[in-house]
Amino acid sequence: MSPPLPTDWRTPAMRARLHRRQVAETRFRRLGMAAVMLSAGFLGFLLVAMVGQGLGGFTRTTIIVPVDRTAPVTEAAVEAAAVHAYGPDGAALLADQAWRTARERVAAGRQVIRVAAADPIDAAFAGNGTAVAERRVAALRPALRSEFAWPFLTGADATDPVRVGIWGALKGSLLTMAVTLALAFPVGVGAALWLEEFAGRNRWADMVEVSINNLAAVPSIIFGLLGLALFLGTLGLPRSAPLVGGLTLALMTMPVIVIASRSAIRAVAPSVREAALAVGASRMQVVFDHVLPQALPGIMTGTAIGMARALGETAPLLLIGMRAFIAAPPGGIADPATVLPVQIFLWSDEVGHGFVEKTSAAILVLLAVLLCMNGVAVWLRGRYEARREGGR
Amino acid sequence: MTAKMQARHVSVSYGGVAALDGVSIDLSTEHVTAFIGPSGCGKSTFLRTLNRMNDTIPSARVTGEVWLDDEDVYAPAMDVVELRARVGMVFQKPNPFPKSIWENVAYGPRIHGLGRTRGDLDEAVERALRRTGLWDEVKDRLKDLGTSLSGGQQQRLCIARALAVEPEVILMDEPCSSLDPVATARIEELIHSLRGRYAIGIVTHNMQQAARVSQRTAFFNEGRLVEYGDTSAIFTNPREARTRDYITGRYG
Numbered sequence: 001m002s003p004p005l006p007t008d009w010r011t012p013a014m015r016a017r018l019h020r021r022q023v024a025e026t027r028f029r030r031l032g033m034a035a036v037m038l039s040a041g042f043l044g045f046l047l048v049a050m051v052g053q054g055l056g057g058f059t060r061t062t063i064i065v066p067v068d069r070t071a072p073v074t075e076a077a078v079e080a081a082a083v084h085a086y087g088p089d090g091a092a093l094l095a096d097q098a099w100r101t102a103r104e105r106v107a108a109g110r111q112v113i114r115v116a117a118a119d120p121i122d123a124a125f126a127g128n129g130t131a132v133a134e135r136r137v138a139a140l141r142p143a144l145r146s147e148f149a150w151p152f153l154t155g156a157d158a159t160d161p162v163r164v165g166i167w168g169a170l171k172g173s174l175l176t177m178a179v180t181l182a183l184a185f186p187v188g189v190g191a192a193l194w195l196e197e198f199a200g201r202n203r204w205a206d207m208v209e210v211s212i213n214n215l216a217a218v219p220s221i222i223f224g225l226l227g228l229a230l231f232l233g234t235l236g237l238p239r240s241a242p243l244v245g246g247l248t249l250a251l252m253t254m255p256v257i258v259i260a261s262r263s264a265i266r267a268v269a270p271s272v273r274e275a276a277l278a279v280g281a282s283r284m285q286v287v288f289d290h291v292l293p294q295a296l297p298g299i300m301t302g303t304a305i306g307m308a309r310a311l312g313e314t315a316p317l318l319l320i321g322m323r324a325f326i327a328a329p330p331g332g333i334a335d336p337a338t339v340l341p342v343q344i345f346l347w348s349d350e351v352g353h354g355f356v357e358k359t360s361a362a363i364l365v366l367l368a369v370l371l372c373m374n375g376v377a378v379w380l381r382g383r384y385e386a387r388r389e390g391g392r
Numbered sequence: 393m394t395a396k397m398q399a400r401h402v403s404v405s406y407g408g409v410a411a412l413d414g415v416s417i418d419l420s421t422e423h424v425t426a427f428i429g430p431s432g433c434g435k436s437t438f439l440r441t442l443n444r445m446n447d448t449i450p451s452a453r454v455t456g457e458v459w460l461d462d463e464d465v466y467a468p469a470m471d472v473v474e475l476r477a478r479v480g481m482v483f484q485k486p487n488p489f490p491k492s493i494w495e496n497v498a499y500g501p502r503i504h505g506l507g508r509t510r511g512d513l514d515e516a517v518e519r520a521l522r523r524t525g526l527w528d529e530v531k532d533r534l535k536d537l538g539t540s541l542s543g544g545q546q547q548r549l550c551i552a553r554a555l556a557v558e559p560e561v562i563l564m565d566e567p568c569s570s571l572d573p574v575a576t577a578r579i580e581e582l583i584h585s586l587r588g589r590y591a592i593g594i595v596t597h598n599m600q601q602a603a604r605v606s607q608r609t610a611f612f613n614e615g616r617l618v619e620y621g622d623t624s625a626i627f628t629n630p631r632e633a634r635t636r637d638y639i640t641g642r643y644g
Contacts (some may be wrong), residue, residue, distance in 0.1 A: 211611065271487035272487060273448075274491060275488070276499075277476060277482070277488060278476055279476065279499060279500035279554065279557055280500065280504060281499075290489060
């Protein structure tokens with residue numbers, strides 16, 4: 001019997017197989033690259049489109065009104081000054097209630113008094129007005145200027161797009177998120193710890209596990225119905241309040257936190273648990289001194305994802321009445337409020353001209369809040385990990 | 393001679409499958425006891441019955457008696473937290489906590505309230521690290537992660553962690569199996585220096601190691617204690633053919 005030969009790597013068939021393998025590797029790498037580029041492209045397009053449309057929402061065209069400072073500044077006086085400066089249509093060039101701004105600015109001792117211009121002027125100055133307004137703007141141009149509209153960041157909803165503000169919805173969102181986080185995080189992490197560390201393997205634990213996994217897949221509007229029935233119907237909590245919105249979103253976010261936390265807890269090496277048990281740690285000490293600190297970064301990532309989803313949620317909040325027209329920012333978690341995505345939804349429904357860019361501006365605010373929230377999560381995580389690496 | 397720990401007719405089964413059958417062994421401070429035998433023979437299982445680490449496996453069932461001095465380890469009144477503080481354990485793979493070296497050693501004394509002040513804990517940490525010969529190597533970097541040490545240092549850190557709670561018994565489950573010969577020699581020296589003060593039980597797959605470090609040897613096979621006696625007798629003149637085959641490498 002002859003000894004077995006070494007594999008012949010020179011045969012054409014073998015060469016062809018090697019070549020096919022290499023081609024497959026390259027193809028897979030390129031596909032992956034293409035997928036990443038495509039997502040980056042979509043993201044870039046979204047940002048460019050939103051910023052392009054939305055920036056207009058943050059600004060307001062203003063017009064100089066040479067008010068007589070010696071006389072009391074009344075509506076009639078301001079309109080008369082406008083007529084005097086710009087002709088018979090002068091009063092119509094000013095936005096509603098613009099005379100109040102004029103009075104404030106005179107009182108503040110400003111040299112040049114600028115007030116918000118009327119809608120058609122504002123639109124034409126931005127380049128998308130009617131032909132008539134465009135001609136008027138061309139004549140007025142030296143008196144016009146675009147200014148950052150602080151009232152948009154400090155005001156609440158209004159019927160007039162000139163005077164709408166985002167602060168009401170923003171504050172509503174922040175309060176709602178605070179309630180959601182305060183409830184969903186401890187309960188979710190607690191449930192995950194119990195399931196992983198204490199429940200053991202039995203039918204009861206299996207049932208809880210299946211229910212939680214299913215809960216994470218339930219459409220969000222169902223949670224809205226649940227919130228409506230439970231918090232408003234049975235418990236009689238106030239309608240439209242961030243408290244109820246937060247509770248409802250907490251129900252929705254909790255399963256996400258539970259699932260993320262469980263996998264983070266499961267990823268903690270069993271040898272660490274054994275080590276702690278072997279020096280005489282109780283099970284609670286094992287969990288709180290070793291398992292939880294090691295799982296926390298993963299838990300925080302899961303929480304950030306769940307919270308981001310809750311922040312963008314609209315449907316369940318519509319059902320519990322957070323779509324009402326609220327003209328004042330909420331004072332607390334029990335006051336009527338709306339939230340950013342609902343506000344965006346409401347404004348996008350408005351046909352009024354100025355609402356289009358206000359909608360885009362609100363989307364930018366929502367994106368900014370989202371980025372801030374994730375930024376805080378990343379920062380917390382980094383700080384926490386640095387501390388753990390560092391010291392005693 | 394009085395035994396520190398006595399196991400009498402200990403049997404263990406996992407989900408109805410017998411792993412250990414009627415084992416009786418003593419551990420004393422005068423002797424280091426080595427447990428040898430092929431993989432799956434039940435020696436690790438036996439070790440884990442002594443400090444009730446098997447409690448963490450829900451399907452494990454233990455019968456028989458284990459005594460620590462005159463206390464029944466499996467009595468309902470026995471507190472496992474206290475038991476495991478008195479019967480320390482070192483594992484096969486070094487498993488320091490992913491915390492600082494100081495934290496690793498101070499953890500046991502702290503949770504048991506053995507050191508009231510930071511100074512007490514510092515003292516306990518230094519004492520334990522000195523006893524394992526690690527102090528001079530790490531005294532300037534107590535804040536570094538325990539996991540940043542070399543494998544041999546990590547294992548000595550784990551031993552220091554067990555010593556820091558001042559146990560009476562130390563159980564070691566193949567403590568050198570992932571270490572190089574130099575680190576292994578250091579651990580063996582350490583075991584020598586600990587003898588007389590602690591009752592030590594060590595599981596090992598290395599026959600030379602068993603012969604070097606122990607005075608008593610127990611040979612397990614298929615869940616039974618085949619032979620148990622003075623190490624010198626077992627290695628030079630075993631009574632059982634199976635023992636002879638195993639230690640000469642003809643078997644298992």
